Amino acid sequence: MKKIPIYNYYRHKYGQELLVDMIDVDKMKPDIKKTPVYITTFYSIIIFTEGDEEIAVNEHTVNAHPGVVVCSRPGEMWKWNPDTELKGLHLLFEEEFLLSFFNDPLFLSKFPYLQANRPSPFLLPSTVLCKRITQLYKDIREEINSPASEKDQHMLRAMLYETLMLFNRVPRLSSSSMPMDELPMIRYVAQFQQLVEHDFRDQHDVEYYADKLCITSNYLNKVVKQTLGMTTKQFILSRIMTEAKRMLDYTSLSVAEISQQLNFDTSTYFVRLFHRVEGVTPSQYRDKNYF
Known part of the structure; x- marks a missing residue:
């Protein structure tokens, strides 16, 4: 089996440590073209705004189009079309960003769409809710891109929390599955990575x-x-x-x-x-x- 690259969170992208980020899918495309299959060590929630093609997270596949949301946990594997034409906004964050404030090690696991054994990592918000969440994404991006002296991590944490709570209202989108013989391997590796991150x-x-x-x-x-x-x-x-x-x-x-x-x-x-x-x-x- 070909080696699958692992993408770690870039904590000092903006100089000071910042454990939440927002990037355009367009900016990911050079990396996707080189490595369309990869594993991440952080949480990701992408909301798509343009395009219509398949994308997969672990054993789940969906036809992504505007409004579809894809959520992944640390250690999960993404699979894209190398020449993807999808567009959207990618919210990514480290667990520590929220746990340091809420002081609850199980905080993120309380969101069904972020649980390890969830039936699908895909969501489909209503038009009204999608518009509201997309605006929150843009507000988060604006705050992140503000000058270092004005960047407020408490405000970012509050906006991230509001975003996660809104996603909790969104119905799950069903998905198709990858070949069964690949599932145990991926699940064990994902669980191993999560255990290491917690206990290393x-x-x-x-x-x-x-x-x-x-x-x-x-x-x-x-x-x-x-x-x-x-x-x-x-x-x-x-x-x-x-x-x-x-x-x-x-x-x-x-x-x-x-x-x-x-x-x-x-x-x-x-x-x-x-x-x-x-x-x-x-x-x-x-x-x-x-x-």
Whole structure:
């Protein structure tokens, strides 16, 4: 199976950290043409404004046209026509953007259209509701594109919350399914990615994630390797290193404190592992990123 690329959220696209974004589908098209099948690590809700063609999320396929909404969770796989002529607005955000305010780890799972086992990731709002949601999308985009000194994350969080609540009123659109033999693999990989995102700071062992999924470590490694092009251990380590670099870049925590927060037995082992992966020690990495 061909390796499926993973798209991570770009937290510092606008300089300061911002965990919500709004982009035109047109701006996605060069990437879609190169990689029409991909997996994301963030939440996505696209509302289409022009076009008429098929699009798929995981095992579900729908004929997208103006007014159709497609929702995806972290770890889910998108499949587009490489030469898509669809147009629309893409709302994307990290779970942390809302959880840091609502302080409820299950907050997003309370929306049926964002649940892992939902029957369809597609919605079809009424004309009136579609117009209202589209205007909210445009308001979010305007706020995001405002000067850094005027950008208000509380306002963005409020508009995102209102948007999610409005989608809760929208009826689900039925979908067709992909071949059954592909479903278990995709579901296991998606669930594995979600578990890693939630538990990587405390759990570094492949066996932990395999046990959570009620499958063997060998089978988990096989499906992750086939889908993502890397082993389960490499995926976990990559996520740990990404967080380590974020903490080195944006906190004043010592190397020992970072090691402790990432649940390494000793800071010496953390330093050695960081050097093996990144080619420099944590201290050297931090020094070269300071101006």
